Amino acid sequence: MTAYAIAALRNTTVPNEEVFGYMERIQSTLDPFGGRFVVHGAQLEEIEGAWPGGVVVISFPDKAAAHGWYDSDAYQELIPLRTRNLEGEVIFVEGVPEGYDPSSTAARMRAEAGRAVS
Template sequence: MTAYGIAHLRPPAVTAEEVFEYLERIQDTLDPFGGKFLVHGADVQVLEGEWPGALVMIEFPSVEVAREWYDSAAYREILPLRADHIPGDLILVEGCGPDHDSAAMAAAMRSGLQDSR
């Protein structure tokens, strides 16, 4: 199942030279794992709540492959170039399949609530 690495990065006070190096090197760490950017540096249109910063979204073939990329020596080598200079949160999440049905999901959730009463 396709998985996504999603980062919410807060704006740094100053963009350090190391961040540019990170940006120059990250694609080489993604390529062996089939990782590709879906969102990277685009303007965020906030419709509800607050969203200070930027969104980055990277697609991977699976959660396992995404974790292998994150734990790889190549990525671990460049990670401090970003993490030491840009605060943020990073998650890995599995996508839903092409047959996902939110109404069926609601029915299952509703049934589970009723069963626990």
């Protein structure tokens, strides 16, 4: 199942040579794991609430590939270039399967909530 690495980044307005180097080298760390950018450097449109900075979304064939990329020597070497210059959080999350219907999730959650109350 497709998995995503999502980063919420702050203090992204003043890139420097380390950030440029990170950006120039990151794709080569993603390629062996089938990673590709889905969102990067896009202008945000705040609809509800205030978003504190930028967002990056990278897709992978599955969560194992995402972990393989993040744990790879090549990416571990780049991490300090990002963390010395940008604050933020990074998460991995699996996508939903083809044909996903949120009403089935609601039914499961309703049943679980009913068991918890009983």
